[in-house]
Amino acid sequence: MTETVVQVKDLTKRIGQKTLVENITFNIHKGEILGFLGPNGAGKTTTMRMMLGLTSITKGEVIIGGHNIKTEKEHALEHVGGIVENPEMYKFLSGLDNLKHFQRMYKDVPDSRIDEVVEVVKLQDAIKNKVKTYSLGMRQRLGIAQALLHAPDVLILDEPTNGLDPSGIRELRDNLRELAEREGIAIFISSHLLSEIEMICDRVIIIQKGKLTDSQEVRETNTEKMMVAWETDNAQAVLQLLKENFSSAEAQLEKDRVVVGVRKEAIPDINARLVREGIKVYSIEPIRKSLEERFLELTGGNQTK
Amino acid sequence: MRGIHLLQNEISKIYKRKTFWIMLGILVAVTLLWAIIAMKTGSDHQNWQQSLQAQSQAEQSEIAKSDGDPEQVMDLKQQNAITKYRLEHSIKPLYSNTVMGFVDSSAGIASIISIFIVILGGSIVSQEYSWGTMKLLLIRPLHRWKILLSKFVSVIIIGIFYLLITFILSFIIGLIFFGKDFGATRFLYEHHNMVHDVSVFWHFLQLYASNLVDLIVITAFAFMLSTLFKSNALAIALSIAIYFGGSLILGIISAFNQQIPKYLFFFNMDLYGQYTNAGASPVDTTVGFSACVLAVYFILFLLIAFLVFEKRDVAE
Numbered sequence: 001m002t003e004t005v006v007q008v009k010d011l012t013k014r015i016g017q018k019t020l021v022e023n024i025t026f027n028i029h030k031g032e033i034l035g036f037l038g039p040n041g042a043g044k045t046t047t048m049r050m051m052l053g054l055t056s057i058t059k060g061e062v063i064i065g066g067h068n069i070k071t072e073k074e075h076a077l078e079h080v081g082g083i084v085e086n087p088e089m090y091k092f093l094s095g096l097d098n099l100k101h102f103q104r105m106y107k108d109v110p111d112s113r114i115d116e117v118v119e120v121v122k123l124q125d126a127i128k129n130k131v132k133t134y135s136l137g138m139r140q141r142l143g144i145a146q147a148l149l150h151a152p153d154v155l156i157l158d159e160p161t162n163g164l165d166p167s168g169i170r171e172l173r174d175n176l177r178e179l180a181e182r183e184g185i186a187i188f189i190s191s192h193l194l195s196e197i198e199m200i201c202d203r204v205i206i207i208q209k210g211k212l213t214d215s216q217e218v219r220e221t222n223t224e225k226m227m228v229a230w231e232t233d234n235a236q237a238v239l240q241l242l243k244e245n246f247s248s249a250e251a252q253l254e255k256d257r258v259v260v261g262v263r264k265e266a267i268p269d270i271n272a273r274l275v276r277e278g279i280k281v282y283s284i285e286p287i288r289k290s291l292e293e294r295f296l297e298l299t300g301g302n303q304t305k
Numbered sequence: 306m307r308g309i310h311l312l313q314n315e316i317s318k319i320y321k322r323k324t325f326w327i328m329l330g331i332l333v334a335v336t337l338l339w340a341i342i343a344m345k346t347g348s349d350h351q352n353w354q355q356s357l358q359a360q361s362q363a364e365q366s367e368i369a370k371s372d373g374d375p376e377q378v379m380d381l382k383q384q385n386a387i388t389k390y391r392l393e394h395s396i397k398p399l400y401s402n403t404v405m406g407f408v409d410s411s412a413g414i415a416s417i418i419s420i421f422i423v424i425l426g427g428s429i430v431s432q433e434y435s436w437g438t439m440k441l442l443l444i445r446p447l448h449r450w451k452i453l454l455s456k457f458v459s460v461i462i463i464g465i466f467y468l469l470i471t472f473i474l475s476f477i478i479g480l481i482f483f484g485k486d487f488g489a490t491r492f493l494y495e496h497h498n499m500v501h502d503v504s505v506f507w508h509f510l511q512l513y514a515s516n517l518v519d520l521i522v523i524t525a526f527a528f529m530l531s532t533l534f535k536s537n538a539l540a541i542a543l544s545i546a547i548y549f550g551g552s553l554i555l556g557i558i559s560a561f562n563q564q565i566p567k568y569l570f571f572f573n574m575d576l577y578g579q580y581t582n583a584g585a586s587p588v589d590t591t592v593g594f595s596a597c598v599l600a601v602y603f604i605l606f607l608l609i610a611f612l613v614f615e616k617r618d619v620a621e
């Protein structure tokens with residue numbers, strides 16, 4: 001059973017007649033990286049602002065670590081770290097002074113924790129320099145460091161890849177992956193670019209015009225179904241075999257490959273069976289195409305800007 | 306405990322920037338300049354008793370021949386009472402080229418400090434918005450009002466620091482420039498047809514306390530505007546305009562209504578000066594009344610700032 005860190009229920013934001021976010025419901029589980037995908041102006045930032053208590057909630061609830069952000073904001077915020085939009089810091093202070101500044105805003109963050117987070121984001125060499133000398137990538141990492149200070153259960157990152165060059169993006173991606181694995185922290189990350197989200201996330205939810213339109217697994221886990229393509233010398237035989245022996249697997253023919261929806265743990269079993277039947281298996285390939293297709297369909301192919 | 310930490314944060318964000326040090330530099334420079342002016346223009350007062358006697362006679366003959374404005378006569382009588390008291394008790398006036406006289410006259414530098422503190426107070430909230438750091442402050446597990454309060458209090462602490470520096474500096478510079486002549490140690494003022502004779506240090510204390518009260522009220526005003534409009538330019542300009550142009554506004558309003566001005570906060574500033582300087586005291590208000598008006602406005606300004614800040618959506 002996966003532990004739920006954040007529950008968002010029927011979240012709605014209205015300003016006057018305009019509905020920015022409408023009845024959004026989703027959960028964030030412990031240790032997962034959840035992508036929040038949608039075109040610009042779809043309501044991603046507004047949703048994240050409501051989750052962080054920066055903006056009032058018109059309707060619905062956000063519960064973080066068991067505390068409602070509306071009624072127990074101060075408790076709920078103990079469990080979250082965040083970057084909203086650009087990672088702005090005090091430029092006239094050093095990176096270290098920035099971290100000390102935010103450390104003082106928590107009850108008990110020991111000094112040793114500062115060293116820890118600096119190490120996590122690999123800023124040891126520059127931490128005593130003024131932030132105005134930092135590159136965008138370094139500022140982004142300092143932003144993550146300040147969000148990690150109080151060892152939160154969940155990180156909320158709004159478009160953290162904005163303005164980063166490809167190597168910066170790769171660095172950030174590795175950093176976040178490592179965090180999720182090492183600290184068991186859940187990460188909720190928004191982007192308007194599928195390619196960025198796809199590489200980092202376990203799961204993606206898609207928002208459009210303020211509504212959630214889809215939820216999709218990206219990274220395979222042992223219990224969830226995934227799409228796998230088998231390239232063999234006899235597709236028809238494979239189809240037949242699957243129908244008879246693995247009835248839960250939905251198989252279909254796609255060109256000369258057989259695409260099967262299965263759980264990860266079933267893959268070796270199916271493969272062993274095929275081999276035993278004398279079918280030559282050339283390749284087994286997981287397919288993630290469907291997400292991109294769906295996203296393009298939803299956003300009308302307009303995913304850059 | 307965290308309250309102290311928040312103050313530490315806010316104060317460090319002030320003194321780690323150049324503005325703070327430039328302001329301090331200006332204060333030192335102005336005090337020095339003040340001393341040079343006092344030295345150049347200060348008259349010789351070896352025979353102060355003789356000149357006071359002449360002054361007393363001049364005042365009396367002025368009173369005798371004046372038949373017009375009763376207010377003017379009152380002023381002259383009050384002045385004369387002090388002059389006479391000085392001669393009787395041999396109390397020298399506070400000449401600005403003596404140590405004590407210089408300290409007294411440099412208290413006027415407080416109006417420069419007020420400008421500085423209005424600038425700090427009028428930007429301490431809005432600058433967090435323009436830096437984009439406000440959201441980083443507000444996603445901490447703290448009530449918003451604590452963050453706002455720490456900002457206001459830290460500005461006032463800087464104000465007190467500047468006032469203290471000016472006082473100490475004027476004393477030191479006074480000693481260096483006019484060390485031979487310490488000056489009077491008594492301060493005289495007229496109130497309710499009585500000459501009051503107090504220690505000059507008690508006078509300084511009240512003078513600076515009164516300056517501090519003005520500073521706190523005008524800063525609260527700038528702070529409120531800065532929180533309301535997220536614009537430091539507007540907050541600073543409006544506060545300084547009221548601080549210096551207050552009398553002009555009062556003049557315009559009193560042309561229409563005599564009663565309204567005394568309920569305006571800037572009419573009631575300068576608590577000490579208004580009620581101790583001969584002739585300056587307003588007709589039908591008291592120190593207590595003025596203090597109450599100031600307190601009400603102060604609470605109102607902060608209340609508005611806090612209510613707006615508490616409810617505001619942070620989206621920029």
